[in-house]
Amino acid sequence: MKLYENPPVxxxxxxxxxxxxxxxxxxxxxxxxxxxxxxxxNQAVIKYTNKFDGVQxxxxxxxxxxxxxxEEKVSPQLKQAISLAKTNITKFHRSQLNExxxxxxxxSIGVKCWLEKHPIEKVGIYxxxxxxxxxxxxxxxxxxxxLAGCKEIIICSPPNKDGVLSDVLLYTSKICKVDRVFKIxxxxxxxxxxxxxxxxxxxxxxxGPGNQYVTAAKQYLQNYQxxxxxxxxxxxxxxxxxxxxxxxxxxxxxxxxAEHGTDSQVILVSTSKELINKVLKEVELQIPSxxxxxxxxxxxxxxxxxxxxxxNQAIDFSNAYAPEHLILVTQNSDEVSLKIKNAGSxxxxxxxxxxxxxxxxxxxHTLPTNGSAVQxxxxxxxxxxxxxxxxxxxxxxxxxxxxxxxxxxxxxxLDAHKNAVSxxxxxxxxxx
Numbered sequence: 130m131k132l133y134e135n136p137p138v139x140x141x142x143x144x145x146x147x148x149x150x151x152x153x154x155x156x157x158x159x160x161x162x163x164x165x166x167x168x169x170x171n172q173a174v175i176k177y178t179n180k181f182d183g184v185q186x187x188x189x190x191x192x193x194x195x196x197x198x199x200e201e202k203v204s205p206q207l208k209q210a211i212s213l214a215k216t217n218i219t220k221f222h223r224s225q226l227n228e229x230x231x232x233x234x235x236x237s238i239g240v241k242c243w244l245e246k247h248p249i250e251k252v253g254i255y256x257x258x259x260x261x262x263x264x265x266x267x268x269x270x271x272x273x274x275x276l277a278g279c280k281e282i283i284i285c286s287p288p289n290k291d292g293v294l295s296d297v298l299l300y301t302s303k304i305c306k307v308d309r310v311f312k313i314x315x316x317x318x319x320x321x322x323x324x325x326x327x328x329x330x331x332x333x334x335x336x337g338p339g340n341q342y343v344t345a346a347k348q349y350l351q352n353y354q355x356x357x358x359x360x361x362x363x364x365x366x367x368x369x370x371x372x373x374x375x376x377x378x379x380x381x382x383x384x385x386x387a388e389h390g391t392d393s394q395v396i397l398v399s400t401s402k403e404l405i406n407k408v409l410k411e412v413e414l415q416i417p418s419x420x421x422x423x424x425x426x427x428x429x430x431x432x433x434x435x436x437x438x439x440x441n442q443a444i445d446f447s448n449a450y451a452p453e454h455l456i457l458v459t460q461n462s463d464e465v466s467l468k469i470k471n472a473g474s475x476x477x478x479x480x481x482x483x484x485x486x487x488x489x490x491x492x493x494h495t496l497p498t499n500g501s502a503v504q505x506x507x508x509x510x511x512x513x514x515x516x517x518x519x520x521x522x523x524x525x526x527x528x529x530x531x532x533x534x535x536x537x538x539x540x541x542x543l544d545a546h547k548n549a550v551s552x553x554x555x556x557x558x559x560x561x
Contacts, residue, residue: 130383130397130409130432135442144433145450147362147394147499155345162316163324163349170326177317181342184292190328191294191310199299211301214268214489221491222273225510239526246514248278251330253322254307255337255347256298258287258314263338264298269493270336270508271305277513282307283332285322287314315339319346323353334358336508338495358508362499365394366483367452369443369465372401374458375479379404380411382456385484387428388421395432396450398443405434444468451502454483473502524557 136144165173179185203211233243254270257263267284274282284307286294294312302310311329313321319339325331335347336358347357366386368379383395399405412429416422437443444465447455451471459465462477469475473496476483487494497505522530531550538546 130395130412130429130434132405132409133433133435134402135436135438141446141449144435144446145500147365148392148431155342156349159316159342159345159349162346163320163352166317166320166326167324171328174313174317174321174326174329177315178288178313181315181317182287182290184288184290186288186292186312188328189288189312191299191312196299196303196310199296200303202296203300207297208300210489211264211268211297211304214265215272215304217489217491218268218272218493219276222276222493222510225273226276237526238529239523240520240530241522241526242518242520245517245519246511247517248280249333249513249515250279251281251332252279252283252513253332253335253337254282254284255318255322255335255339255343256284256286257337257339257343258289258294262286262295262298264295264301265488265494266337267298267301267305267307269495271302271307273493273508273510274336274513275306277510279513281309281330281332283322283330284310285313285318285329286310287318288312316342316346319343319350323350323355334513336495336512358495358512359497359505360499360501362501363392363394364389364454365396365452365498366454366456367396367398367447367450368456368458369398369447370401370404370456370458371399371440371460372404373460373479374399374404376404376407376411377415378479378482379408379456379458380415382483383408383412383432384415384419384425384429385482386454387425387432388419389424389428391424391427393428395429396452397432397434398437398446399434400437400440400443402436405436409434440465441468447472451497451500453496453498453502454486456481456483471502473497473507527553528557 133144162177175186233241235241252274256266271282284302286298288294299310319335321329322332322335334356335350338361344361350357364386366382368382370379383397386395387393397405397408416425419425448471453473455469455472456476457465458479466475466477474486474492476486486492493508495508497507531554534550535547
């Protein structure tokens with residue numbers, strides 16, 4: 130990790146910049162896969178699954194029998210852990226269901242407006258495979274989708290070299306009541322979601338993390354009018370800490386994030402040079418015992434440790450960086466948390482590791498990265514809903530508001546808009 134001491138504001142843009150992969154380089158590949166899936170359907174999916182995942186499949190939907198059988202192959206201990214996570218995630222996301230969404234508001238006399246939220250009927254969830262099949266992402270996405278009332282939840286995830294998905298992934302899909310599971314990964318999975326094939330139904334919105342190919346494919350979906358959850362990029366953490374932080378804990382949190390991938394971002398911001406030095410030493414002590422140290426060593430060398438003399442500067446820097454995960458460990462963490470404006474998810478105190486949010490505290494781990502927390506939120510129940518506004522006017526309501534609408538429409542030069550009001554007012558005036 131490279132150390133910076135009290136960097137001036139004009140250097141911040143350089144420090145908050147992420148080492149991004151240029152998705153434009155993937156455009157031709159993504160376009161080719163989408164075009165083939167659109168033209169050849171299942172056969173294109175089979176071809177690219179063989180090419181990219183190295184496995185030949187003639188069919189890729191996982192049968193209900195195989196999913197049911199997965200339950201017997203998952204240990205009781207792991208089932209218990211998944212059950213705890215499911216309970217907490219459900220409890221937190223259920224609290225987001227607002228029973229007053231359809232409350233009617235009388236904006237003017239005789240003018241009533243209200244909003245109703247309706248579930249997106251068919252959603253696609255992408256679950257990465259690769260070095261770490263993320264079955265926890267099923268909990269984070271299928272649970273709020275079910276709570277929102279989505280009618281059909283479909284998962285795509287890349288198969289291993291034997292052409293199968295892990296038992297724990299299938300078991301988690303089962304207990305989350307996922308409707309269908311497909312053994313498809315990468316660009317071809319996203320293309321199947323966006324276009325539909327003979328086997329894979331076209332969905333209305335796509336969720337889930339993925340590598341640079343999946344990210345590029347999700348961005349390409351806009352050409353098919355299919356929305357996505359949020360902009361994705363390498364996982365990241367910023368830790369804002371002072372002398373009240375435990376160096377071993379801080380180091381472990383940095384390393385936990387660094388093991389996601391060689392492009393993961395880890396940032397330590399502190400008002401204590403002593404803490405920074407202790408954390409950097411502890412990082413070196415902990416790395417050798419970790420199984421993914423080959424990944425960690427590559428990502429950690431691009432990490433940054435930044436010392437600020439003033440805590441408010443440290444807070445301002447954090448807000449400018451807009452981290453996916455923010456860990457606050459200061460003597461007045463609650464007070465500092467009130468000044469946080471940009472972050473995906475915040476963890477407060479020495480005993481709130483980011484890992485808990487990744488798995489079981491209840492909050493969602495599908496979060497904005499690459500600074501997009503400035504304008505995006507993490508996934509919530511509302512991510513699986515769309516809003517429809519309603520209004521109804523009584524005759525008296527139109528008499529009251531109509532003349533104002535006529536003036537507004539004329540000011541914009543839209544006399545047909547004015548006429549739609551005037552013709553009604555004319556009739557009403559005859560009856561009054």
